Amino acid sequence: MTQVKHCQIAIMGAGVAGCIAALALSRHFQVLLIDKQAACPDKVGECLPPAAARILRSLDLLHAFEQRQDLHMPNYGIRSHWGSEHGLINDTLSNPDGTGWQLNRAGFENWLREQVTARGIETLWPAKLLDAQPGSDGWLLHLAKQTQVQASAQSIAVPCHFVIDATGRHSAFATKLGLKRKVLDKQIALWASLDCAMENQLACINTSPQGWWYSAKLPAQRRILALQTDSDLLKKGLQHDLSQFCRLARSQAGLKALLPKGIEQSGSMQLHGVVSANSTCLTQTAGHRWAALGDAACSFDPLSSQGMFNAMATAMQLTNSLIGHGLTDPSAMIDIARLHQTQIGTIWQHYLSHRAHYYGQEQRWPDAPYWQRRHTQKNAEFS
Ligand SMILES: Cc1cc2nc3c(=O)[nH]c(=O)nc-3n(C[C@H](O)[C@H](O)[C@H](O)COP(=O)(O)OP(=O)(O)OC[C@H]3O[C@@H](n4cnc5c(N)ncnc54)[C@H](O)[C@@H]3O)c2cc1C
Structure with a gap:
């Protein structure tokens, strides 16, 4: 038998983007946070930049996070041998937001999930998206929830007014809609x-x-x-x-x-x-009552160390648009999608020029395919 779970906003993906969106939106909307995994497994990507402190503070998470010494240590900076055999040190000591953190990444994401449940936000995991049907005022999602007691998955229908795709590089919801990703490299x-x-x-x-x-x-x-x-x-x-x-x-x-x-x-x-770890971007990052956040919208080269901050920042931007416009006015929904596309497009353009700049600084192996590919690529093809 199909169980029905109503919500205003369904968020697919409980990584950094999905959890931050759930925590921010739940102050104003009834939210359901869905993930295909029961918990975050071991994960790479541990450097959380200092600017993330502002977002954690705005969601009343910073103090509790700082108390959890087992999840992080200060990030004092980086020594890079990039473009020269001489190391260059870029330290975080004078950053007005503090030093930033080196995370136990899986620990951090599971802690974010705990904050979500502690605030009474409804969650559904492990659950897989089977199908998404559009309606005039929202979506009907069909999910399969794996349970420990039943061998077969339980079928769940989720009627909602807005869907957020925060499923990372898979962009599972957008992919179900037939959308593709621009892929810069392998x-x-x-x-x-x-x-x-x-x-x-x-x-x-x-x-x-x-x-x-x-x-x-x-x-x-x-x-x-x-x-x-x-x-x-x-x-x-x-x-x-x-x-x-x-x-x-x-x-x-x-x-x-x-x-x-x-x-x-x-x-x-x-x-x-x-x-x-490639650079990719959805060809369309928002549409009829849906939007993609974090890596689902665009994924960066780890060189940038900005993936988690981008996930948090895009979640906060979309939250502000949804709070400002509400979920009922159809023309406001179109404006939200347009604004989101523009915001993500701007982030992507900045990212492309930074990436070209950094890879251009390493010229010691002009014949090596890895570097040649990055030096000859034209950003305009991926804008
Ligand atoms: C090698 C490497 C190093 C990196 N280093 C850093 C770093 O130092 N600092 C930094 O800020 N960033 C780093 N990043 C990038 C960073 O990890 C990502 O940008 C970040 O994880 C994006 O968060 P997200 O929530 O958008 O997506 P994800 O972290 O990918 O989370 C997506 C969530 O969606 C769930 N999901 C996926 N498919 C489905 C589905 N079909 N249905 C339901 N749920 C689904 C997943 O289980 C997961 O929980 C690194 C990336 C790589 C590859």
């Missing part, structure tokens, strides 16, 4: 985490002919190490071979000291595998 990240008692708390970036490496300290004396390259340039089998991954990392001058001899056999280092 970048992936192969990432590992390891025990690390070293005191040096600066993150570091090192370039190499096949891409670039990133490493940063995490809470609980852990460290992340990731190689960014294009999927077709990744050496075959590397994503399953910790020893080979360590050998390659040790060949980078700046990374050798992070990987003590024998760590790959010690059980204290895990190779998590490959995730998409």
Whole structure:
């Protein structure tokens, strides 16, 4: 039997974008937050920029977040070997918003989910979107909820006035509508985490002919190490071979000291595998009573370290539009979609020019395909 769950705004995806949108919108609307996963699993992407403090404060989350010392540590800055063998340090010490944080990323997202439930917002997970039917004043979503007691999924219908697609790079709702993404490149990240008692708390970036490496300290004396390259340039089998991954990392001058001899056999280092890390943007980011947020709207190269902030900021922008216009006036709904498209379009244009600028600064391997591709690309094709 199909269960019916009414709400005004259905948010697909309980990552950073979805949780922040749910927390902000729930002050004014009846919200349902849906995710395909019962909890956030291990996840890469740990640097939360200082400006995020303003958004957390505006939602009365900052104090509680700061109390949770197990979820974060200060981010003092980064040493980058980009375009030169000499390291450049960019510190956060003089930032008026503070230093920002290095997160236990899964811990942070699960904490955000706890804040959502603690504020009485209705949630549905794990649940998958099967179908979405438009109506004159909203949508009818059909979902399948997996339960622990029943072998078969439970069918749930969600009538709502507005849908937010916050499903990350999958943009699951927009994809159901037949929309496509502009894809700039084939970048992936192969990432590992390891025990690390070293005191040096600066993150570091090192370039190499096949891409670039990133490493940063995490809470609980852990460290992340990731190689960014294009999927077709990744050496075959590397994503399953910790020893080979360590050998390659040790060949980078700046990374050798992070990987003590024998760590790959010690059980204290895990190779998590490959995730998409390319730059992509939906061809349409809002429409009839729906809008896409965060990575679902546009996903950035990890070099920017702005993905989570963008997810939070786009959630707050859309919230302000929805509060300002309400959900009833059809012409206001059209204005909201237009404004959202324009705002995301502006963010994307700025991002494209920053990306071209940063990749243009590394000219040491003019014959390496990874760098050639980025130097010859024309932004206009992806605007
Ligand atoms: C290698 C790497 C390093 C990065 N480093 C940083 C960094 O240091 N700092 C930073 O700010 N950003 C970083 N990012 C980017 C950052 O992780 C993303 O921008 C951020 O996760 C976007 O949040 P989101 O909520 O939009 O999407 P996501 O985090 O992708 O969340 C989407 C949610 O939707 C759910 N979902 C997916 N499909 C469905 C479906 N069909 N139905 C229901 N739910 C669904 C998922 O389970 C998930 O919970 C990095 C990214 C990569 C790849």
